Amino acid sequence: MELVAKARAGNRRALARLITLVEAGDAQAQTALAALYPYTGHAHIVGVTGAPGTGKSTLVTQMALHWRSLGRTVAVLAVDPTSPFSGGAILGDRIRMQALGGDSGCYIRSMASRGSLGGLSRATGDAVKALDAAGFDIVIVETVGAGQAEVEIAREAHTVVVVEVPGMGDDIQAIKAGILEIADVFVVNKADREGVERTVRQLQMMLHLGSGEHRDGWEPPIVQTVSNTGKNIAEAAAAVERHLAHLKSNNLLELRERERIEREWKVIMRETLLRQLLQRLEPHVHEQLLKQMSERQLDPYAAANQAIESVLEFPQSATPSGQS
Structure with missing residues (x-):
């Protein structure tokens, strides 16, 4: 990616644009992060x-x-x-x-x-x-x-x-x-x-x-x-x-970095899965679950399981319990 190459070469304007890009968090940001990650x-x-x-x-x-x-x-x-x-x-x-x-x-x-x-x-x-x-x-x-x-x-x-x-x-x-x-x-x-x-x-x-x-x-x-x-x-x-x-x-720097990377990876997976689930959830199912929770007919945990079940099409019993 040209912007990454310019930033690495010392171009401050390119670096400022690169940081603005990664702040956006969109598809372009992911492309930029993939390009700079090896460095x-x-x-x-x-x-x-x-x-x-x-x-x-x-x-x-x-x-x-x-x-x-x-x-x-x-x-x-x-x-x-x-x-x-x-x-x-x-x-x-x-x-x-x-x-x-x-x-x-x-x-x-x-x-x-x-x-x-x-x-x-x-x-x-x-x-x-x-x-x-x-x-x-x-x-x-x-x-x-x-x-x-x-x-x-x-x-x-x-x-x-x-x-x-x-x-x-x-x-x-x-x-x-x-x-x-x-x-x-x-x-x-x-x-x-x-x-x-x-x-x-x-x-x-x-x-x-x-x-x-x-x-x-x-x-x-x-x-x-x-x-x-x-x-x-x-x-x-x-x-x-x-x-x-x-x-x-004491070989602790590598351990800290590994833990940080794992945390970041899990956060990204969690956010990505949530975004994809909400995109695939049928609007009428979304509204129905919200209504049932508002009327205290359904608790949020059960509603989450039902939402996942409706999108992924597997039985509720297969949803791992106690995991976020």
Whole structure:
């Protein structure tokens, strides 16, 4: 595919068009993804997440500048909340990342979350593939900062950076299940604020609640940064790289990638089968089942079995139970 070839050759306009194409999710997008897929699997995917106001965009900018100073190429995907009117990204993190503008070794793209839960849009994974195939060494995915529900990034990234700041939340906020459990690296940003020692202690307490058992045998380091001044940015970037080295040395990177691919494959199959089933379901059957459910004559599970039976023409008893 010519567009993929141009993007891989460094044509930024072609890359932008390619990402727009894969965002669409139509037949053309599938053709493009098939063409670029053989060139993926080389970039280090870094997820950066945390509550709004923690300074994620400034931190990402500083880390990207640091990696550029080392000769690494960096792409940034900033997943913003969706405008309810235009459907587009409403924060536009590229505005905050002007320091990266004009650098041929950097690429920044804002994407709308389109209402997707977990902080990632459905097309983010495909956009990451496009950036990976374009040859970037590091792809940073900055999520919308929705809070503890934003754990989806852990499934897409190799290394997850969770950003905290002093003075946000109560004493037990740092030990709640959810977003903090996905961290491979903790960054306590705005560390020039009062209360930074308390925030670090809370994180350390949370890390040791599990009796020293951490994901993949890795204990997440805690790095204090002041992203506005660049303080300790090199240390944060080094912690991210140490985590990747840990995954590689313990043969965990390939395992994570295999699990991610299997999840993606199952999601695609599920969506494809549902779309095909709905296309083949007779309108009168569709309406009848909806009416029966609305009148509480039929439960949704039984209605699903009947819909599948009417389309695939096999007895209801043959429908696997307890599977989604």
